[in-house]
Amino acid sequence: MSSKKIVVIGGSAAGPKAAARSKRLDADAEVVLLQKAPELSMASCGYPYYIGGNFDERNALLATPTGVVRDEGFFAAAKGVSARVNTEVTAIDRHNKTVSCTDVLTGESCSVAYDKLVLCTGATPRRTPIPGIDLEGVRSLSEMRDADKLRELVDSGKVKDAVIVGGGLIGIEVCEALSESGMNVNVVEMLSQLLMFLDWEIAKLVEKHVASKGVTVHTDNGVAEFLGENGKLTGVKLNDGSVVPCELAVVAIGVTPNAKLAAEAGLEIGGFGGVAVDDFMRTSDPDIYAAGDCVEITQRITGKKTYAPYGDLANLEARVVADNIARGDKHKFPGTVNSGICKVFDLSAGATGFSEQRAKAEGYDVITATNASPDKPGFMGAKLLVSKMVADAATGRILGFQCVGPGEVNRQLAEAAMAVMNGNTIWEVGMADLPYAPPFSLAIDHFITTAHILDNKMAGQMTGISNAEVKERLDAGEKPFILDVRAPNEFEEMRLNVGENLIPLGKLRNALDQLPQNKDAEIITFCKISMRGYEAQRVLEANGWTNVKVMEGGIMGWPFKVEM
Incomplete structure (x- = not known):
C-alpha cells in the first residue's frame, strides 16, 4: 500500500503546524510543505517587537524555544517534512490532484501530486488606491523583509517623522515600536477611535494614553494623498487638508485573505472573500482542506461566518486539519469568539x-x-x-x-x-x-x-451612567447635580472640573442638606473608581432621592481631559 501524499501550501503559521502534525500522526505519510517566501514558520506577531528593539536577533522569529532555526533542514530532520522555500504554487489541478509550482529564484517549474491538499495561503495587507502609495517610504508589515527594512530604518536613525495609517492592532504595535525608537509618530485613523473591537469610551482611554507618550492621534480623518519628491515620501495629506511631514508611512489598515489560488481552482469562496470551509476545515472539495488567515470560520456566539486572521486560531485550525486527514473527518473546529489583546506602551x-x-x-x-x-x-x-x-x-x-x-x-x-x-x-x-x-x-x-x-x-440596586453620556449631556448644557464623594486630597490631586460638588462619603449622611432638596432631582455620583459612588447612591436612595445615578468607572475611567 502506497503512502499518503499530503501537500501543504503556505509556510507561516498554519502550514507548518498542519505539515508537522500530519507527519506525527501518520509516520508513513509523505508530507511536502511549499512556501513562496524564503523563511519558514515566522513568528509574524513578533515583528513589531523586533522592529522596536525588544530583541536584536532576527532569527529568534524563526527559531524553536531552544534556538534552532526552523529552516528546510530542520523540517526534514526533526519533523520528517520535505519543506521547499522560494516555491510559489501557481495552480491547482483538482482533477489530476496536482499543484503547479515555480521556483521564484530560477523560474523553473514543477508539478507536485497530492492525495490530500491543505491551503494555508495567509493574507495580504490591504492597500487602498491612494495617490502616492507607491512612493519610496510607504510600507506595510506582512513579511520578514518588511520587518527587516523597518528595523534597518530604526537602527539607522535617519527617520525622524513617521505616520501610521490605521489604528488597529498592528498599527498600535508599530506605533509603539517607532515611538520608543525616538521617532516623532502620528497615527491616522479614518474612524472615530483606535482599536475598533473596543467600545468608544474604552478606546478613548487607550488614545489618551498613546497621546501621553508624545504620539499625535488623528481620528475621524483619513489619508487623501501621500506626498513626495523625486519618488520619495515627504508627507501625508489628510482628508481635512492638513499635511503631516514624514519620511516613513506604515499602512496598517487590515488584511485580505489570499484566496485567489482557491478561487481559480473553483473552490467556494465566502462572503468575506476567504476560502469557505465547514466545521471539519474542509473546502468544497473533500480532498482539499484550508486553515489560517485565508479562511472564514464560525463566530461562536452567532453561528455566522466571520473572518478572524489571528495566529493562535491558525494553529488550532491546522491541528484540526491534520487530525482529520490522519483519522478521518471526526474533529471539528468550533470557531472564534474574537479574542484579542495588544500592548500599548505601559498599558494592555x-x-x-x-x-x-x-x-x-x-x-x-x-x-x-x-x-x-x-x-x-x-x-x-x-x-x-x-x-x-x-x-x-x-x-x-x-x-x-x-x-x-x-x-x-x-x-x-x-x-x-x-x-x-x-x-x-x-x-x-x-x-x-x-x-x-x-x-x-x-x-x-x-x-x-x-x-x-x-x-x-x-437587580435594580444600582443605576449607572457612562462617562461618555455624562460628558455629552454636560456639553449639551444640561445641569445634573454632580456629586464627588472622594476625599479632599484626592480632589486636589485630580478633578473633572465640570462643576462637581465635593462631599466625602464619610460625611455624606450628615450633609444631606447640601444636596438638591427636590427628591426627584437628578444626582450623578462618582469617586475614584465609583465604589464609593455606588455606596453614595444607596445612601441617597435610602433617604428618599429617586433619580440617582452612578458614573461607572469613576474618574479613573474618565477618557477626557482632567484638571491636575
Whole structure:
C-alpha cells in the first residue's frame, strides 16, 4: 500500500503546524510543505517587537524555544517534512490532484501530486488606491523583509517623522515600536477611535494614553494623498487638508485573505472573500482542506461566518486539519469568539466576544457594566484595570468583555473568553471559584467584581451612567447635580472640573442638606473608581432621592481631559 501524499501550501503559521502534525500522526505519510517566501514558520506577531528593539536577533522569529532555526533542514530532520522555500504554487489541478509550482529564484517549474491538499495561503495587507502609495517610504508589515527594512530604518536613525495609517492592532504595535525608537509618530485613523473591537469610551482611554507618550492621534480623518519628491515620501495629506511631514508611512489598515489560488481552482469562496470551509476545515472539495488567515470560520456566539486572521486560531485550525486527514473527518473546529489583546506602551488592551456596539448590531438587547478597580491588593503593587462587561439583558449571558490598563489585563480576558465560549451568565461568573492569593489578584477578582456590578444593575440596586453620556449631556448644557464623594486630597490631586460638588462619603449622611432638596432631582455620583459612588447612591436612595445615578468607572475611567 502506497503512502499518503499530503501537500501543504503556505509556510507561516498554519502550514507548518498542519505539515508537522500530519507527519506525527501518520509516520508513513509523505508530507511536502511549499512556501513562496524564503523563511519558514515566522513568528509574524513578533515583528513589531523586533522592529522596536525588544530583541536584536532576527532569527529568534524563526527559531524553536531552544534556538534552532526552523529552516528546510530542520523540517526534514526533526519533523520528517520535505519543506521547499522560494516555491510559489501557481495552480491547482483538482482533477489530476496536482499543484503547479515555480521556483521564484530560477523560474523553473514543477508539478507536485497530492492525495490530500491543505491551503494555508495567509493574507495580504490591504492597500487602498491612494495617490502616492507607491512612493519610496510607504510600507506595510506582512513579511520578514518588511520587518527587516523597518528595523534597518530604526537602527539607522535617519527617520525622524513617521505616520501610521490605521489604528488597529498592528498599527498600535508599530506605533509603539517607532515611538520608543525616538521617532516623532502620528497615527491616522479614518474612524472615530483606535482599536475598533473596543467600545468608544474604552478606546478613548487607550488614545489618551498613546497621546501621553508624545504620539499625535488623528481620528475621524483619513489619508487623501501621500506626498513626495523625486519618488520619495515627504508627507501625508489628510482628508481635512492638513499635511503631516514624514519620511516613513506604515499602512496598517487590515488584511485580505489570499484566496485567489482557491478561487481559480473553483473552490467556494465566502462572503468575506476567504476560502469557505465547514466545521471539519474542509473546502468544497473533500480532498482539499484550508486553515489560517485565508479562511472564514464560525463566530461562536452567532453561528455566522466571520473572518478572524489571528495566529493562535491558525494553529488550532491546522491541528484540526491534520487530525482529520490522519483519522478521518471526526474533529471539528468550533470557531472564534474574537479574542484579542495588544500592548500599548505601559498599558494592555484587549477584548473577547462582542462590544456593546457590535452586540446591538447583532440584534441583542444588552446591559453593560464598567468597572475601574485594582488587579491585586495595594500592598502587592496594585495596578489599575478598567473593564466593560456586555450581557444579554434578558438572560444575563455574557456576550463580551473589554479591559484596558497597566494591570494584569491578560488574566481578565482569559477568564472572560472562557465565560463567553461557555455561554456563562453573570450569576455563574459572579460565583466562580478562581485561584486567589494576594500576589495574583484581589480576594474577589476584578472579573468577578464586574459581574457583581452588572448583577446589581440587573437587580435594580444600582443605576449607572457612562462617562461618555455624562460628558455629552454636560456639553449639551444640561445641569445634573454632580456629586464627588472622594476625599479632599484626592480632589486636589485630580478633578473633572465640570462643576462637581465635593462631599466625602464619610460625611455624606450628615450633609444631606447640601444636596438638591427636590427628591426627584437628578444626582450623578462618582469617586475614584465609583465604589464609593455606588455606596453614595444607596445612601441617597435610602433617604428618599429617586433619580440617582452612578458614573461607572469613576474618574479613573474618565477618557477626557482632567484638571491636575
